[in-house]
Amino acid sequence: MPIEVVDENETLMQFLYRAPIGLVQTSINGDVEMLNPMSSRLLMPLAPSGNLDNLFSVIEPLLPGLRQTVAEFRGDAGVLYDAVRVHLGAAFDGTDMPQVLSVSIMKVDAGRLMVVLADVTLETQREQDNIARKLRHAAHVDTLTRMPNRAAICERLQRMIENNRSGTCYGAVLFLNCDRFKQINDALGHAMGDQVLGMMADRLRTTLRQSDLVSISTEPDERLAGRIGSDEFVVLLERIRRLSDVEQIASRLQAQLAVPYLVDAQTITCHVSMGAVLLNVASHDADTVLQDASIAMVNAKRAGGARHVFFDQAMRGQAERRSGLEADLRRALAEKELFVVYQPVVGLQPGAGVDRGTGVEALVRWRHPKRGIVGPVEFIGIAEECGLIGALGDYVLAAACEDFMRWRTSLGPRAPRLLAVNLSRAQVAETGWTSTVREILLATGMPPHQLQLEVTESLAAQDTAVQRHLHELKALGVKLALDDFGTGYSSLASLHLLPVDTVKIDRSFVSQADTSAHHRVLIEATVRVAHSLGMDTVAEGIETEAQSRVVTELGSDKGQGYLYSRPLAGPDLEAWLLAE
Known part of the structure; x- marks a missing residue:
């Protein structure tokens, strides 16, 4: 069987032709000596006249100062640009031109440059989407307790209200405020007060997960706690139908939160007052429901604190007065x-x-x-x-x-x-x-x-x-x-x-x-x-x-x-x- 002789130069050219990235070799002045098909596809929209004779003329609008950077580079070889991302903008929308290019330029020797081009539009979009997700998450999380913040609670509560109007779901809201928390901050310092709030958040999460709490429905129930203010927490209870169920959960939460907290060898007792609102078809929006729950909480404080009070319509008029x-x-x-x-x-x-x-x-x-x-x-x-x-x-x-x-x-x-x-x-x-x-x-x-x-x-x-x-x-x-x-x-x-x-x-x-x-x-x-x-x-x-x-x-x-x-x-x- 005859032995097939492989032409190394032809193999290299085949690799360059099929490479999924753009490869361009130029003189030290930017004159193109070799470019593969991918580089032509990536660069051609930047040269409407079709002239790709000099790379500097084509891409310098994307890399201002390119000629000066090459001229001032003193070494015989080295990297001039390493995966620099350039945004091509909306002018190329609707064309095959990628919106974001990655450009790397290396000096090979005293007389040649090698340029690597890559379409990173999708990769950039994924990174931006990931950043956006992180920002959205951060905007909905309380930094101290890692609980949902007011924005997240309001969004969830609004969905509960919409579901309630359709008759597919029932729910209740508990608004919690610490009794005498200002005295804790004044006497022991805000740092210790923050530790107490963090421990309260942990107890809320743990208590709401307990399986011996009232069974609300045959479906998995939803109980979400969040921090919406300095020493204010909100608990959302979905698929709940009876006043007695809310009573049981509120009583359990108050009992657990009233257990003394041990912080830096100090024992701190912090009771909470609660206002409760049962959602019904008359519930308007999240802000109104939270306001009603807050009004009920204030009434609990006026009654001596360390208790829960259910909202009724007369309370709103009293609050306005x-x-x-x-x-x-x-x-x-x-x-x-x-x-x-x-x-x-x-x-x-x-x-x-x-x-x-x-x-x-x-x-x-x-x-x-x-x-x-x-x-x-x-x-x-x-x-x-x-x-x-x-x-x-x-x-x-x-x-x-x-x-x-x-x-x-x-x-x-x-x-x-x-x-x-x-x-x-x-x-x-x-x-x-x-x-x-x-x-x-x-x-x-x-x-x-x-x-x-x-x-x-x-x-x-x-x-x-x-x-x-x-x-x-x-x-x-x-x-x-x-x-x-x-x-x-x-x-x-x-x-x-x-x-x-x-x-x-x-x-x-x-x-x-x-x-x-x-x-x-x-x-x-x-x-x-x-x-x-x-x-x-x-x-x-x-x-x-x-x-x-x-x-x-x-x-x-x-x-x-x-x-x-x-x-x-x-x-x-x-x-x-x-x-x-």
Whole structure:
């Protein structure tokens, strides 16, 4: 059999002819010496005249400065351009011309260049699609918890609403907000707060995956949790039909989230309030449903927190009214529509009547231009929710100190000897608020020992940061009182731990002092423990002579209530003091 002689040069030419990439050999000046069919196909649309004699003339519009780059290259061989991508633009749409070319140019020796061309349009598109997918994913994921963010939750919820209109699916929405999360951030720092949020997210995911949760339907159920705000989470429940099913899931979530978190050797308890909405054919859009769920959550907080509340239509009207009241309250602070009234605190003297000059408690009121006098029950909660309570409290403190100093001048020995002012959590928790009190004392000339600042029992007993701030206030020389004693978290056994001078016995005990032996025992025990610790006592809410007689016999030092006087405006208080 004859041996076939293979022509190496012909083999090389066959390879170049069939190669799926463009190969071009040129002189150092760009004159084409060899090009394969693929390079002709790739380059010909750039040379409408069909002239491919000089490569530089053809591709320099795509690679500005090509001739200069070649001229300035000092080596005998090397890479000038390595897979540089050039976009040909829309001018070539509808032709065989690729939209993106990859161009590599190598100097082979002192007199020759080798150019490699490749059509990378599809590869580029795939890369762009991949980048776009990553960007879309990032735009729908919360970076802290790796949960779906608000945009993702809204998209999913909108699909649930559309399915619900067709009658093919039912669903519910839970809106979760952490109770007292701001206090965690303020006391422990935002970094630790972020860790708690991450752990809450993990518990949400784990709890929603548990198989012992209610079976919603014969189909696989969908439960999606996402983070839509600072300490706000949303849970979407699809294919759910009964109110009791939502109740069970909400209760389970609250129980799991309330288990203390261990962060950097610190135990942190964080309860959540929930608002729930059942989807129905009247559901409009995702934003409206989330707003309704948020309104229900706020109602859960107002009811004490750590619970869930289902939305009803009446809540929306209430929320709108509160929103209007919030705007009015902001204006009221700016235009000085708020004013202070004073309820007398009398000294209880067995067998000698009462001492009218013992003291007064400052209480805020609002003179609304349309609604008339508005009581604190209607606006204090709003002030707390919208962050105005601190400014409101500072106004009351300054105004009351000014009035007190004026009475000292105008009434002399008939002036009240003590001024009591209530403090909010926002004021006491604010870093540096002690300096604000010091400035008010200096500006008004108020003697510190004649000012009594009052905090609720639950506030003073629960928060170590608050107790630290109370000690700072005590160092100014002001007196401190524990308000509403008997309704909060402290006890007689722990009373000695609180830096207070006065214990105010809550009206719920005083109101039954003359009818209930049990309440009399509690009042007497409180008085005895307070006196043993060097504290005095005030019985609040005295409305009858019988109640006054009993608390006086039990040793209460002072009394306060409608029996003696309702809250009075400044001029009326002066008249009351002088009427003795």
